[in-house]
Amino acid sequence: MKLKALIGALILGVALPFAAAALEPSEVLSDPALEARAREVGKQLRCVVCQNQSIDDSNAELAGDMRLLVRERIQAGDSNSEVLAYMVDRYGDYVLLNPPFKASTVVLWVGPPAIGILGLLWVVSFYRRRAGDAGGDDVGQTSQAATLSDEERRRLNALLKDDNE
Amino acid sequence: MGMKRFLYVIPLLVLLAVGGFSIAQLNRVGSGQAVNVLPSVLIDKAVPEFDLAAIQGRERGWGTKDLLGQVTLVNIFGSWCVACQVEHPFLVRIKEQGLVPIYGIDWREKDLQAGPRWLAKFGDPYTLVGDDPKSHAAIAFGVTGAPESFVVDKQGVIRYKQIGPINAQVWEQTLWPLISELQQQ
Numbered sequence: 001m002k003l004k005a006l007i008g009a010l011i012l013g014v015a016l017p018f019a020a021a022a023l024e025p026s027e028v029l030s031d032p033a034l035e036a037r038a039r040e041v042g043k044q045l046r047c048v049v050c051q052n053q054s055i056d057d058s059n060a061e062l063a064g065d066m067r068l069l070v071r072e073r074i075q076a077g078d079s080n081s082e083v084l085a086y087m088v089d090r091y092g093d094y095v096l097l098n099p100p101f102k103a104s105t106v107v108l109w110v111g112p113p114a115i116g117i118l119g120l121l122w123v124v125s126f127y128r129r130r131a132g133d134a135g136g137d138d139v140g141q142t143s144q145a146a147t148l149s150d151e152e153r154r155r156l157n158a159l160l161k162d163d164n165e
Numbered sequence: 166m167g168m169k170r171f172l173y174v175i176p177l178l179v180l181l182a183v184g185g186f187s188i189a190q191l192n193r194v195g196s197g198q199a200v201n202v203l204p205s206v207l208i209d210k211a212v213p214e215f216d217l218a219a220i221q222g223r224e225r226g227w228g229t230k231d232l233l234g235q236v237t238l239v240n241i242f243g244s245w246c247v248a249c250q251v252e253h254p255f256l257v258r259i260k261e262q263g264l265v266p267i268y269g270i271d272w273r274e275k276d277l278q279a280g281p282r283w284l285a286k287f288g289d290p291y292t293l294v295g296d297d298p299k300s301h302a303a304i305a306f307g308v309t310g311a312p313e314s315f316v317v318d319k320q321g322v323i324r325y326k327q328i329g330p331i332n333a334q335v336w337e338q339t340l341w342p343l344i345s346e347l348q349q350q
Binding site: 091 | 206273303304305307309310
C-alpha cells in the first residue's frame with residue numbers, strides 16, 4: 001500500500017505542474033471564443049524572462065502582463081497573427097516558441113536533420129566498407145563470392161545449372 | 166589511407182572550433198564588451214506608440230511624441246529593481262551635467278507611492294517619468310528586465326539598447342560617443 005501511495009504521489013507531482021496553466025481567473029475574458037483565441041496565441045508566445053515556457057504556462061509577472069496585452073489586442077479586433085506580429089515586432093522571432101523558417105534560422109531547422117543524415121551515411125558507408133574488406137572471421141556471403149577463383153566459379157555455375165534443370 | 170586518417174580527426178577539429186568560439190565569447194563578456202544575449206529587433210526602428218500616466222507627484226507622464234526633436238535616453242527602472250539602484254547615481258550625474266535628457270519608465274510598481282518615494286530618496290534624473298504598472302511601455306520596447314536603456318535620436322528612432330545598468334565604462338565607450346554624435350546631426 002505504501003508503495004502504491006508513493007507511486008501515486010510521484011505521478012501527481014510530475015503531472016500536476018503540466019496540467020496547471022499560470023492563467024489567473026481575473027485574466028479570463030468573458031467571451032469564450034475570444035478567450036480560446038487568446039489561449040491559442042498565448043501558447044505560441046515565449047515567456048521572455050523564463051526562456052522555455054509559454055506565457056500561458058509561466059508565473060512570471062512579465063508573462064502575466066503579456067497575457068493581458070494579448071487579450072487587449074484581441075478585444076481591440078486584432079487577428080491571431082496580428083497579435084503574434086505585434087510581439088515579434090518588439091521581441092523578435094525569439095518570442096515565438098516555434099520559430100519561422102527563414103534565412104537567419106536555416107541552421108536551426110536544417111542543422112539537426114543534416115547532422116543526422118550525415119551520421120547515417122557515415123554508418124552505412126562504414127558497414128559497407130567493412131563488409132567489402134576481404135578476410136576476417138565475420139566476412140559475409142558477398143565477400144566470399146568476390147574471392148572465388150575462376151575455376152571455382154566455373155564449378156559453381158555448373159552445379160547451379162544442374163540444379164535448375 | 167591518408168584521407169581516411171583525416172576523417173578521424175574531424176570530430177576533434179569540430180570540438181576545438183566550438184570550444185575556441187566559446188572561450189572567445191566568454192572573454193568578450195569578461196572584458197566588458199557588450200554581448201547582447203537577446204539583440205533588440207527595435208534598433209533603427211521608430212519608438213512604438215505608447216502613452217504613460219504621470220507617477221504620483223509629477224504633473225504629467227509622457228508618450229512617444231515627447232521624444233521627437235531631441236536625442237534622448239529612455240530608462241526603464243523600478244523601485245523593486247536592485248540593479249537600478251546601482252545605476253541610479255550615474256543617471257543623476259548625467260542629469261546634473263545636462264548631457265542628455267533622460268525619460269523614465271517606472272515599471273511594474275505594485276504600490277503607486279513606491280516609485281516617487283524611491284526617486285525622493287535616491288534623486289530624480291528624469292525630465293519626464295511615467296508609470297507603467299501593466300508593462301505597456303515595457304513590452305512596446307521589448308524589455309525583458311530592468312534596468313534597460315535606449316538611445317533615441319531626434320527623429321524618434323531607437324539607435325541603441327543597453328541591457329543592464331549604465332556604468333562609467335558603458336557610458337564612455339558606447340553611450341556618450343553615440344549620443345554626442347547624434348546630437349550634432
